[in-house]
Amino acid sequence: MKIAVVGTGYVGLVTGACFAEMGNDVICVDKDAAKVERMRAGECPIYEIGLPEMLPRNIEEGRLAFTTSLAEAAESCDIFFIAVGTNPAADGSADLTAVHAVAREIGETIQRPAIIVDKSTVPVGTGEEVEAIVREALEKRGDSIEFEVISNPEFLKEGAAVQDFMKPDRVIIGTDSEWARKVMGDLYSAFTHKTDRIIFMGRRDAEMTKYAANAMLATKISFMNEIASLSERLGVDVENVRHGIGSDPRIGYSFIYPGCGYGGSCFPKDVKALIHTAREQDFDPAILDAVEWRNAEQKKRLNEKVRARFGADLSGHHFALWGLAFKPGTDDMREAPSKVVLEHLIGSGATVTAHDPEAMDMARAELPAEWFESGRLRLVEHQYDALDKADALILVTEWKPYRQPDFDQMARRMKQKVIFDGRNQYDPERTESLGFEYTGIGRGR
Numbered sequence: 001m002k003i004a005v006v007g008t009g010y011v012g013l014v015t016g017a018c019f020a021e022m023g024n025d026v027i028c029v030d031k032d033a034a035k036v037e038r039m040r041a042g043e044c045p046i047y048e049i050g051l052p053e054m055l056p057r058n059i060e061e062g063r064l065a066f067t068t069s070l071a072e073a074a075e076s077c078d079i080f081f082i083a084v085g086t087n088p089a090a091d092g093s094a095d096l097t098a099v100h101a102v103a104r105e106i107g108e109t110i111q112r113p114a115i116i117v118d119k120s121t122v123p124v125g126t127g128e129e130v131e132a133i134v135r136e137a138l139e140k141r142g143d144s145i146e147f148e149v150i151s152n153p154e155f156l157k158e159g160a161a162v163q164d165f166m167k168p169d170r171v172i173i174g175t176d177s178e179w180a181r182k183v184m185g186d187l188y189s190a191f192t193h194k195t196d197r198i199i200f201m202g203r204r205d206a207e208m209t210k211y212a213a214n215a216m217l218a219t220k221i222s223f224m225n226e227i228a229s230l231s232e233r234l235g236v237d238v239e240n241v242r243h244g245i246g247s248d249p250r251i252g253y254s255f256i257y258p259g260c261g262y263g264g265s266c267f268p269k270d271v272k273a274l275i276h277t278a279r280e281q282d283f284d285p286a287i288l289d290a291v292e293w294r295n296a297e298q299k300k301r302l303n304e305k306v307r308a309r310f311g312a313d314l315s316g317h318h319f320a321l322w323g324l325a326f327k328p329g330t331d332d333m334r335e336a337p338s339k340v341v342l343e344h345l346i347g348s349g350a351t352v353t354a355h356d357p358e359a360m361d362m363a364r365a366e367l368p369a370e371w372f373e374s375g376r377l378r379l380v381e382h383q384y385d386a387l388d389k390a391d392a393l394i395l396v397t398e399w400k401p402y403r404q405p406d407f408d409q410m411a412r413r414m415k416q417k418v419i420f421d422g423r424n425q426y427d428p429e430r431t432e433s434l435g436f437e438y439t440g441i442g443r444g445r
């Protein structure tokens with residue numbers, strides 16, 4: 001069985017590389033010719049642990065190839081993974097233009113019985129749409145080739161994508177077709193060892209499983225952020241509360257870290273899309289609405305704290321910012337809380353010096369050029385250089401080197417020893433004993 005993976009974003013490229021790593025023959029398809037050229041040369045276009053080594057190795061072994069032509073891939077492939085983007089449209093729904101276009105092209109070009117796999121996160125019912133599009137394209141050709149459209153959502157986390165793919169908690173296969181179940185079960189058995197990690201279900205069930213998983217995780221975070229804000233008003237340290245409730249296995253410790261809001265390409269987009277789906281069904285998604293609202297508020301919490309300490313007009317103030325990526329382990333800045341913080345600081349007249357271990361190129365590309373040109377925002381290579389003459393440090397992303405910093409050096413370099421800890425990384429008592437003024441999220445101070 002030869003595999004085509006269409007779309008080489010996080011999901012597509014990791015999927016293609018990991019299947020090749022297990023010995024499969026894979027061809028990755030992307031419309032971006034320049035990107036395809038780079039990947040052919042073994043260059044990895046995204047920052048993801050393990051991936052840069054996997055590309056050249058598998059290309060050299062002849063198991064991984066890249067092309068801009070889906071027709072070329074279709075000549076030899078039996079399984080087609082659709083892994084193109086589904087960014088939100090203006091109304092919050094998932095924009096399926098790219099998914100539909102790929103489906104059409106698959107229908108126009110397949111040469112043999114094919115399993116077509118929706119890997120992108122797509123709304124419930126997309127499988128039926130893709131099936132209809134492929135069938136129509138085949139009919140136009142006057143061909144009748146057997147095919148199945150199945151749902152196999154991806155659950156990888158940025159920064160741990162290769163590891164998540166190689167050792168999945170579960171593999172969801174949504175199809176009623178025995179043939180497709182057999183083929184997909186065999187394909188994934190290399191990753192799951194024990195097949196009980198493969199969960200078969202209906203196609204719509206699988207599509208919903210993906211949204212429900214992300215929405216549940218986003219709900220945990222927004223819930224904790226709400227408890228944090230309440231704790232703050234009651235003189236409670238939410239970190240103790242987190243410990244206290246996480247010890248209950250029914251609650252668990254993961255995804256209950258309060259902070260300055262969830263970001264990234266998945267939670268914000270998927271919660272919005274699920275809300276949109278609910279409204280289409282005339283159903284009121286009260287919990288999801290609240291999750292989204294709380295997250296938007298949470299991204300402003302650091303701004304409110306800075307305003308409370310330094311006032312609304314920040315002219316003449318200078319801030320150090322640690323962490324631009326939406327989370328550690330990635331250079332991705334999509335929906336990053338750092339953007340909301342920077343907009344407020346710079347918009348209120350402050351200057352900022354920022355550092356991030358991986359996302360500084362991304363910041364140069366994504367943030368308004370005028371911030372850099374006007375000198376309002378400066379990026380520095382070393383984390384401590386960001387602190388010089390700062391009125392305060394704002395910690396936005398909990399990268400490892402920020403977790404146990406050299407407080408003496410910080411104290412020497414900062415103008416005022418003020419820390420806004422957006423990820424509750426520091427012990428308030430310890431930092432205060434070192435002479436810092438400390439403000440966390442939901443810590444009663």
Ligand code: UGA
Binds near residue numbers: 156157256260263264
């Ligand atoms: C998320 C899911 O975790 C993956 O399972 C899923 O496959 C992926 O979306 C997707 O749909 O493709 P990802 O967006 O890479 O993965 O990032 P996460 O590690 O889940 O973090 C998301 C956000 O939540 C980050 O901004 C993080 O800082 C925040 N977060 C996470 C908290 O604020 N508190 C927590 O306790 C955990």
